[in-house]
Amino acid sequence: MSARTPTAAIVIIGNEILSGKTQDTNGPYLIGELKALGVDLREIAVVPDIHETIAETVTRLAAKVDFVFTSGGVGPTHDDITIEAVARAFGRRIVREPSLEKALRWFYQDHLTDAHLRMADVPEGAELVYDDGIKIPTLRLENVYVLPGIPELCRMKFATVRERFRALPFHLRQIFVDADEGLIADAMTRAQAAHPSVAIGSYPRLSNAEYRVKVTLESKDKGEVDVVCDELVRAFGAEKIVRVE
Amino acid sequence: MSARTPTAAIVIIGNEILSGKTQDTNGPYLIGELKALGVDLREIAVVPDIHETIAETVTRLAAKVDFVFTSGGVGPTHDDITIEAVARAFGRRIVREPSLEKALRWFYQDHLTDAHLRMADVPEGAELVYDDGIKIPTLRLENVYVLPGIPELCRMKFATVRERFRALPFHLRQIFVDADEGLIADAMTRAQAAHPSVAIGSYPRLSNAEYRVKVTLESKDKGEVDVVCDELVRAFGAEKIVRVE
Numbered sequence: 058m059s060a061r062t063p064t065a066a067i068v069i070i071g072n073e074i075l076s077g078k079t080q081d082t083n084g085p086y087l088i089g090e091l092k093a094l095g096v097d098l099r100e101i102a103v104v105p106d107i108h109e110t111i112a113e114t115v116t117r118l119a120a121k122v123d124f125v126f127t128s129g130g131v132g133p134t135h136d137d138i139t140i141e142a143v144a145r146a147f148g149r150r151i152v153r154e155p156s157l158e159k160a161l162r163w164f165y166q167d168h169l170t171d172a173h174l175r176m177a178d179v180p181e182g183a184e185l186v187y188d189d190g191i192k193i194p195t196l197r198l199e200n201v202y203v204l205p206g207i208p209e210l211c212r213m214k215f216a217t218v219r220e221r222f223r224a225l226p227f228h229l230r231q232i233f234v235d236a237d238e239g240l241i242a243d244a245m246t247r248a249q250a251a252h253p254s255v256a257i258g259s260y261p262r263l264s265n266a267e268y269r270v271k272v273t274l275e276s277k278d279k280g281e282v283d284v285v286c287d288e289l290v291r292a293f294g295a296e297k298i299v300r301v302e
Numbered sequence: 303m304s305a306r307t308p309t310a311a312i313v314i315i316g317n318e319i320l321s322g323k324t325q326d327t328n329g330p331y332l333i334g335e336l337k338a339l340g341v342d343l344r345e346i347a348v349v350p351d352i353h354e355t356i357a358e359t360v361t362r363l364a365a366k367v368d369f370v371f372t373s374g375g376v377g378p379t380h381d382d383i384t385i386e387a388v389a390r391a392f393g394r395r396i397v398r399e400p401s402l403e404k405a406l407r408w409f410y411q412d413h414l415t416d417a418h419l420r421m422a423d424v425p426e427g428a429e430l431v432y433d434d435g436i437k438i439p440t441l442r443l444e445n446v447y448v449l450p451g452i453p454e455l456c457r458m459k460f461a462t463v464r465e466r467f468r469a470l471p472f473h474l475r476q477i478f479v480d481a482d483e484g485l486i487a488d489a490m491t492r493a494q495a496a497h498p499s500v501a502i503g504s505y506p507r508l509s510n511a512e513y514r515v516k517v518t519l520e521s522k523d524k525g526e527v528d529v530v531c532d533e534l535v536r537a538f539g540a541e542k543i544v545r546v547e
Contacts, residue, residue: 072503075333075343075344078474078503080330084348092321092322099355100347100348100350100355101346102347102348134483134487134490134491134504136502168484169484171488172488173484207507209508238377240413242380242415243415243416249380258381260318260324261377263454
């Protein structure tokens with residue numbers, strides 16, 4: 058388990074997401090998994106099936122965070138270009154992996170096409186992560202993990218590598234306030250300046266009968282979160298507090 | 303109405319999205335609106351409340367597409383930094399807009415704070431789009447439209463500028479196929495090469511009783527979409543076709 062907080066980015070690949078033909082569910086899934094693992098997600102990029110765009114995005118994000126997860130564009134058809142783009146992002150050649158070719162030949166038998174065999178092509182130097190739960194291994198190149206777009210497969214493959222990313226958990230507290238956000242802004246600005254390690258968020262709601270602003274406090278340091286929570290509750294004033302979680 | 307296809311990008315701003323505290327709904331909303339308007343959405347970036355990251359992202363995308371829409375980070379608190387970041391992306395100063403200051407003073411009366419007045423700060427040279435439906439105008443700087451994160455307000459503000467982006471509609475056809483994707487891949491590769499103006503997508507489904515692959519054809523040229531649809535139906539073979547829409 059890592060003591061420092063690992064950082065991550067997600068690249069969602071596919072024209073079908075940007076054109077609204079399919080609503081992405083892998084992004085929300087990975088957001089939840091990374092949060093539960095204690096990983097700090099820094100950015101999500103949703104990009105089309107364009108070789109240069111995918112390669113540029115992977116290059117940019119792989120240099121910026123500890124781990125990048127791509128979703129989509131893995132398969133036998135003309136719009137499945139993630140593997141080539143990830144290889145290009147690291148200046149690698151594509152090679153046909155014998156163990157994958159063998160598995161594909163066994164699985165498809167007489168129906169095997171050249172298109173199927175494209176699924177045995179991997180960037181040179183990629184790691185193939187095998188696990189009892191999956192037939193096709195999960196592919197890693199440098200700090201980039203390549204996940205499929207089909208939600209069931211994305212979840213199965215992420216499960217094979219999940220424990221690699223586990224770090225100390227985040228601690229969250231929430232203050233629900235019945236006041237205009239502008240009236241509690243100064244107190245939050247002061248608290249944020251005094252406690253930079255605690256992320257303070259302020260989220261107003263329209264037409265919510267119970268509260269008008271949800272204030273969130275989050276950090277890996279539970280003690281510090283509790284200190285800031287007490288400070289803010291006092292600063293806001295008891296009459297404005299609906300509840301504290 | 304524009305004859306060429308305008309391009310767009312979306313920047314979703316907020317720690318609460320990346321940390322999973324809030325699920326973004328403005329992205330899916332804008333995807334649907336832009337598609338209906340005939341706008342080609344090229345990228346979505348989800349970024350945290352970090353000044354440099356927002357400014358860099360806006361700079362990068364504003365240079366790449368016709369229109370950028372930001373969502374979130376507009377308000378009176380310390381984590382509302384979108385306006386400053388968009389100003390910085392274009393090297394503009396922040397100025398206090400008298401008409402907004404007046405409106406805020408009228409609205410908040412005796413409760414007005416300095417934090418409220420931050421909502422009157424705009425980048426120099428920004429356009430303020432007024433409309434009967436909204437109290438606070440929608441802000442545009444160059445090709446960037448700044449929308450709020452609160453879903454109801456995001457929708458209200460987008461409505462004030464929507465007709466600026468209307469272009470020729472997209473035409474979509476879909477072929478539902480009962481065959482392994484690898485067996486129809488070559489036909490799609492050939493059709494895509496012969497008709498580059500039609501976007502051909504191939505989307506396999508697991509455990510779907512009705513079909514195994516959905517093939518989508520999309521273009522602004524309805525005639526061309528129909529031609530490619532007929533070609534692919536013939537190439538796949540009638541026995542593999544479940545239905546065509």
